[in-house]
Amino acid sequence: xxxEKMAMAGTLESSDAxxxxxxxxxxxxxxxxxxxxxxxxxxxxxxxxxxxRLDVTSGRVTVVDKGALDCTLRARVExxxxxxxxxxxxxxxxxxxxx
Amino acid sequence: MAGKITRPRPNKDRLRRTMMxxxxxRPGLIKDAYIYGCDSIMLDLEDAxxxxxxxxxxxxxxHALTTVDYGDTEVIVRINGTDTEYWREDVRVCVAGGADGIxxxxxxxxxxxxxxxxxxxxxxxxxxxxxxxxxxxxxxxxPLGIMNAxxxxxxxxxxxxxxxxxxxxxxxxxxxxxxDGIEINTARSMMLLAARAAGVQCLDTMYPNLDDxxxxxxxxxxxxxxxxxxxxxxxxKQIAYVHExxxxxxxxxxxxxxxxxxxxEQADAGVGVYVVDGKMVDxxxxxxAERIIELAKKCGVYHGDL
Numbered sequence: 001x002x003x004e005k006m007a008m009a010g011t012l013e014s015s016d017a018x019x020x021x022x023x024x025x026x027x028x029x030x031x032x033x034x035x036x037x038x039x040x041x042x043x044x045x046x047x048x049x050x051x052x053r054l055d056v057t058s059g060r061v062t063v064v065d066k067g068a069l070d071c072t073l074r075a076r077v078e079x080x081x082x083x084x085x086x087x088x089x090x091x092x093x094x095x096x097x098x099x
Numbered sequence: 100m101a102g103k104i105t106r107p108r109p110n111k112d113r114l115r116r117t118m119m120x121x122x123x124x125r126p127g128l129i130k131d132a133y134i135y136g137c138d139s140i141m142l143d144l145e146d147a148x149x150x151x152x153x154x155x156x157x158x159x160x161x162h163a164l165t166t167v168d169y170g171d172t173e174v175i176v177r178i179n180g181t182d183t184e185y186w187r188e189d190v191r192v193c194v195a196g197g198a199d200g201i202x203x204x205x206x207x208x209x210x211x212x213x214x215x216x217x218x219x220x221x222x223x224x225x226x227x228x229x230x231x232x233x234x235x236x237x238x239x240x241x242p243l244g245i246m247n248a249x250x251x252x253x254x255x256x257x258x259x260x261x262x263x264x265x266x267x268x269x270x271x272x273x274x275x276x277x278x279d280g281i282e283i284n285t286a287r288s289m290m291l292l293a294a295r296a297a298g299v300q301c302l303d304t305m306y307p308n309l310d311d312x313x314x315x316x317x318x319x320x321x322x323x324x325x326x327x328x329x330x331x332x333x334x335x336k337q338i339a340y341v342h343e344x345x346x347x348x349x350x351x352x353x354x355x356x357x358x359x360x361x362x363x364e365q366a367d368a369g370v371g372v373y374v375v376d377g378k379m380v381d382x383x384x385x386x387x388a389e390r391i392i393e394l395a396k397k398c399g400v401y402h403g404d405l
Contacts, residue, residue, distance in 0.1 A: 009158070069130055091188075
């Protein structure tokens with residue numbers, strides 16, 4: 001998928017994560033987290049895995065983590081990417097690239 | 100895809116004393132839902148989710164359904180109304196994620212149930228889920244919904260039951276919540292008759308005043324006496340009292356045991372009507388006694404050997 005415009009998903013509430021994606025020439029990932037020291041690598045690995053599954057090869061991705069579970073983080077990254085392509089509302093490939 | 104559903108097969112007739120609403124969009128809530136011990140949780144895509152977050156709620160829901168272990172807790176999803184642009188995608192994500200059932204809001208006709216059923220079946224085929232897996236239930240929220248309760252409850256083999264939604268119903272009747280429930284009494288009664296006639300479960304509305312413990316208990320007492328199977332809840336602190344009130348008492352259990360045992364003996368001797376503890380007993384009492392023992396087993400309060 002190609003990040004076509006800036007999009008955001010998630011909130012800054014506890015147990016959530018706010019993910020922003022913006023168009024860019026290369027793929028960059030910025031993570032802010034209250035638990036960065038303990039879980040930073042795991043958060044990064046999850047986000048990279050989701051982006052790879054969605055075939056996102058360029059874009060600026062920002063994650064502000066508030067202690068989200070892995071499944072919440074995945075949902076927020078996917079939703080932000082699908083929103084950036086105007087593809088989040090119907091015919092989402094549940095069980096396909098979303099898993 | 101089909102291999103992804105690890106939950107036990109949905110059971111239409113399972114115990115549903117308590118059905119607790121949770122916002123599908125709030126991650127902090129979803130992950131803890133099963134620990135409270137309610138029989139069913141109701142993950143909400145409808146009123147609890149703002150219009151501009153309907154998509155995000157589905158992504159959260161999909162991952163919650165496929166990764167959180169809900170154990171024995173039934174997982175039902177309230178989809179958006181069939182008069183919105185959201186409900187078809189709601190159905191797709193529910194089926195793909197392996198939800199046990201779907202709650203149809205603002206249900207007013209059998210045609211509406213059949214429309215949702217068709218979309219569910221289409222989604223089951225799309226995602227390789229066994230056709231017929233996903234259950235349905237109807238929320239009756241208007242006078243028309245109540246009037247059509249029987250045709251709604253019999254519209255599909257997937258129907259597990261119906262629930263009245265007090266907030267919308269009271270608004271359409273131009274009444275406020277009353278301590279004795281008089282304003283909603285006829286609707287509750289009509290819905291109960293329809294559900295029993297259709298052979299499905301009947302669930303009461305949620306009690307909105309969280310700090311009014313006495314009012315909550317009064318309402319629970321009322322709906323238990325009326326014959327409801329369970330109640331919608333909005334807070335875990337409401338679970339224990341409903342479970343306590345819907346479980347048969349030890350006295351009821353002891354009496355039912357006596358009836359079941361004696362009836363078996365009398366039947367062998369060719370007797371139809373007789374007396375237990377000074378009360379006449381005939382076949383309806385026997386069936387009720389059996390039902391109580393069965394309910395006591397399901398509620399975990401039966402320790403006998405029947």
